Amino acid sequence: MNLQLPEYSLQVMSPEIFLFVWALLVITFDLITKRKSGTAVGYMTMLGLALTGAFLFQAGYGRGFGMMFFNDPMAIFFKVIFLGAAFMAVGSTFGITEKRIVNHRGEFYGLILMSTVGMMFLASSQELLSLYIGLELTTIPLYVLVSFFKDDKKSVESGIKYLIVGALSSALLIYGISFLYGLSGTTEINQMTINIAITHIQNETLGVALLMPIMLLLAGIGFKLALPPFHQWAPDVYEGAPTPIAAFLSVGSKAAGIVAFSKIMVMGLEVFHSPVMAPNDWGMMVALMAAGAMVWGNIAAIRQTNIKRMLAFSSIAQAGYIMVGMLAMNEYGQSSVGFYMFVYMFANMGAFAIVTIVEDQTGSCEISTFSGLSKSSPFFSAAMAIFMLSLAGIPPLAGFFAKYYVFAAAIAHAGQNNTTGWLYWLVGIGLLTTVFALYYYANIIKVSYFGKEASPFKLKAPLPAVIIIVIGLLGVFGFGLYPEPIIDFASNLSDYFKR
Amino acid sequence: MVQYLTLAAILFSIGLFGVITRRNTIGILMSLELMFNAANINLVTFNKFIAPETLTGQMFAIFVVVVAAAEATVGLAIVLLVYRNWRGISTDNFSILKW
Numbered sequence: 064m065n066l067q068l069p070e071y072s073l074q075v076m077s078p079e080i081f082l083f084v085w086a087l088l089v090i091t092f093d094l095i096t097k098r099k100s101g102t103a104v105g106y107m108t109m110l111g112l113a114l115t116g117a118f119l120f121q122a123g124y125g126r127g128f129g130m131m132f133f134n135d136p137m138a139i140f141f142k143v144i145f146l147g148a149a150f151m152a153v154g155s156t157f158g159i160t161e162k163r164i165v166n167h168r169g170e171f172y173g174l175i176l177m178s179t180v181g182m183m184f185l186a187s188s189q190e191l192l193s194l195y196i197g198l199e200l201t202t203i204p205l206y207v208l209v210s211f212f213k214d215d216k217k218s219v220e221s222g223i224k225y226l227i228v229g230a231l232s233s234a235l236l237i238y239g240i241s242f243l244y245g246l247s248g249t250t251e252i253n254q255m256t257i258n259i260a261i262t263h264i265q266n267e268t269l270g271v272a273l274l275m276p277i278m279l280l281l282a283g284i285g286f287k288l289a290l291p292p293f294h295q296w297a298p299d300v301y302e303g304a305p306t307p308i309a310a311f312l313s314v315g316s317k318a319a320g321i322v323a324f325s326k327i328m329v330m331g332l333e334v335f336h337s338p339v340m341a342p343n344d345w346g347m348m349v350a351l352m353a354a355g356a357m358v359w360g361n362i363a364a365i366r367q368t369n370i371k372r373m374l375a376f377s378s379i380a381q382a383g384y385i386m387v388g389m390l391a392m393n394e395y396g397q398s399s400v401g402f403y404m405f406v407y408m409f410a411n412m413g414a415f416a417i418v419t420i421v422e423d424q425t426g427s428c429e430i431s432t433f434s435g436l437s438k439s440s441p442f443f444s445a446a447m448a449i450f451m452l453s454l455a456g457i458p459p460l461a462g463f464f465a466k467y468y469v470f471a472a473a474i475a476h477a478g479q480n481n482t483t484g485w486l487y488w489l490v491g492i493g494l495l496t497t498v499f500a501l502y503y504y505a506n507i508i509k510v511s512y513f514g515k516e517a518s519p520f521k522l523k524a525p526l527p528a529v530i531i532i533v534i535g536l537l538g539v540f541g542f543g544l545y546p547e548p549i550i551d552f553a554s555n556l557s558d559y560f561k562r
Numbered sequence: 563m564v565q566y567l568t569l570a571a572i573l574f575s576i577g578l579f580g581v582i583t584r585r586n587t588i589g590i591l592m593s594l595e596l597m598f599n600a601a602n603i604n605l606v607t608f609n610k611f612i613a614p615e616t617l618t619g620q621m622f623a624i625f626v627v628v629v630a631a632a633e634a635t636v637g638l639a640i641v642l643l644v645y646r647n648w649r650g651i652s653t654d655n656f657s658i659l660k661w
Contacts, residue, residue, distance in 0.1 A: 192622050199629045206636050210643060219643045220656045226640050227590055230633050231581055234597035237626055238574055241601045245608035250618050299659040 093169025221303025236283030413535025
């Protein structure tokens, strides 16, 4: 029994270390100013996230700690998404921190940063242990953040629901991972793939033995991604959580789930995707989950009266579209998923930023509060309309190209392999449900523009929130009209399939 | 090896059953601990019988223990909040958020 320490390189890990230290600094800063730091602590958090972004490109590609930490293009790309989501979430919190969490600003921002650190570790992991730890580092701070309004029964209720569902999903995931370790004898994902393939050739019964870990993993990651039938927690949690945290959950946490899915299922168990591996063909199971997400997410969103619940169902549906791209096991699949997630970040964070402002000033998240808002606050209702159109996928906006690339990748894959003809069905369901989606997205526009009289509320937003909305608009328009730079960046994500 | 795996499977099933049926929030957290420990037994068993030349599985089990402890800490803190708000920790209380 020999224990050897892998090589030690802090260089590639420097952004994470920096962000973690910054999180501690944020908490300390709030304490030494005796909880009177005001908005300074929020600006400090945003500065830390921006600096980490700069560090990210300085650290570059490479690996450290054996396979535990591996900066490939995919890791860098998703780290940019995590940092962007955290930046935009923090930017839209200023209204809340001024009013509702005056005494715990430091912890609030510090926990957002720590959750981001967890996501970044997750994106860099090439190994089941660090992947699991990254996932837990992501979710544990989020349990606290969701239940941050201690006296608000809604927030506490959503916190306990998120905690139970999140812990259950991680228990399922770790039980599944333990079986993967048992079947392969290693936790490195690349080595695991090889070992499982070898054992599969030698021993046919492995086919059935692998069914249980695959289902456990799909359940565990399905909970994180809120894919049906594991989606019921999402609307409750989004409704009760502080709105910027709901936004962070819907983008950051979802992107983390997508990275985990991509690492374990796509890279680790790719060979078991094809229907030839009949009992444990996970492609078909994920296809059913994605179809369920697109159909149920879009239909249930129509009847919601609370905008946060509506956005929750919309994010369930978006996860379904993302899974369509994920199932395309070719050089376009992962790139289209990355592009989708990147664009989704701008539109969704922008929409949630506006919901935060509305909730802050009117005290309500009902869709009816948007009535007549176009006359009293034209900028915010116009921005909301644009974000809704991008989420629905209307052509000049970036959301359209995101959906287009995802479906194109799926069709390309179905064209190459005649065993995956069901992908055509999946794309068909996707296109059909996009039409349903247009109904409830357009409903927001209808309410705010064609409401009878002017709204009694004239929205005033703190400066950072306006900046976040402008960034969102720039992203939605900019990457709609000129998507090349981000597509070039995203096209590296599929390096795995070019080998 | 089969005995250990069976033990883990039984623990996991008891835990899952507890999470689904318990009405007491602390009971649910205890059942979750059972599920994590089932995974630990699996990891250590596989380390011993499949890959005895490395320590990966045992290391993994220690990390899972740490994670489960952290989760239980946060969980109990949230249960405390629940108790303050409702004066009770039964899951029957949670009926504000529904559609």
